[in-house]
Amino acid sequence: MHANSSTSSGVRLGRIAIYVLLVFCALYYLAPLYVMVTTSLKSLDEIRSGNLLDIPLHPNTSAWAKAWGGACTGVQCEGLAPYFWNSVKMVIPAVLISTFVGSVNGYVLAHWRFRGSEIVFTALMVGCFIPFQVVILPMARLLGLMHLANTTYGLILVHIIYGIAFTTLFFRNYYVSVPDELVKAARIDGAGFGMIYWRIILPLSLPIFMVCFIWQFTQIWNDFLFGVVFGGSDAQPVTVALNNLVNTSTGVTEYNVNMAAAIIAALPTLVLYLVAGKYFVRGLTAGAVKG
Structure with a gap:
């Protein structure tokens, strides 16, 4: 009995230690977000006279309004x-x-392997590891020939081309887990390429679609390099504008406006993860990174 009670006490203490560590890590991770939110709700005078971690005495959203429509x-x-x-x-x-x-x-x-398919897949995998900087010059040349330079359509094309390698890798590794017998049975019954995809493969694909949606949305929304290189004055994304806002000097550094602008720029990806984060985890554990 004594040994059992000692064991249960040890397990209980171990769990408490784990919870304490997790809470500490969560607070440490959330501290920058807390500073950003509280700073964005303070006036400049309060920022100068107070402490970085102080709660706003007179919170207001004027910095948010300026970041959105007047900075x-x-x-x-x-x-x-x-x-x-x-x-x-x-x-x-x-x-x-x-x-x-x-x-x-x-x-x-x-499921429709052809001669050289493994070479194609290997090339796509290599494409996942090509740095952004390597494709800037050829991509600029391509956009110029297509008359899409400095346009939103040009940026869309750039992100589609660069993202296909990643999405193909994710989907291929996920679809490998779909039994070949299921596809072969559908072929025997007379189903073709499109019918098998639409009736069998697609209904099984919700988890990996969510993984790719979240992955691509995060990568494209947070991209800065392609936006600053290929986006013209009327097509620049919010990340480029945020950089310009922070580095534009008007005599006084408005920390509250800068913090509000940073939160606005990050808000869509934050909301996406809060809403669909569980689907992202499910998709990964269902086979998104297997194979």
Whole structure:
């Protein structure tokens, strides 16, 4: 009895230690977000006279309003609003198209193998590790030939091309776990390429679609390099505008406006993870990184 009670006490203490460690890690991780939110709700006078961790004495959202519609991002003082919508117009089609194309590619590479399919798959895997900087010059040349330079459509094309390697890898590794017998049985029954994909593969694909949606949305929304290189003055995404806002000097550094702008720029990805994060985990554990 004494040994059992000692064992249970040890297990209980171990759990408490784990919980304490997890709470500490969570607080440490959330501390920058707390500082950003509280700073964005303070006036400049309160920021200068107070402590970084102090709760706002007189919280107000004037910094948020200025960050959204009145802050200067260079020579223009329109805030982040137009650039935020540029990012929305760029992200949605790029995510949808690259995910759908990756789904079809993964389906082909997993269940409709052809001569050289492994070479194609290897090339796509290599494409996942090519740095952004390597493709800038050829991509700029391509966009120029297609008359898409400095446009939102050009940025959409860039992100589709760069994202297809990742989405194909995810879908191929997921579809490998679908039994070949299921596909062969459908072929024997007379189902073709499209019918098998639409009736068998697609209904099984919700977890991996969520993985790719979240992955692509995060990568494209947070991208800075492609946006600053290929986005013209009217097509720049919110990340470029945020950089310009923070580095635009008007004599006084408005820390509250900068913090509000940073939260606005990060808000869509934060909301996406809060809403669909569990589906992302399910998709990964269902086979998104197997194979």
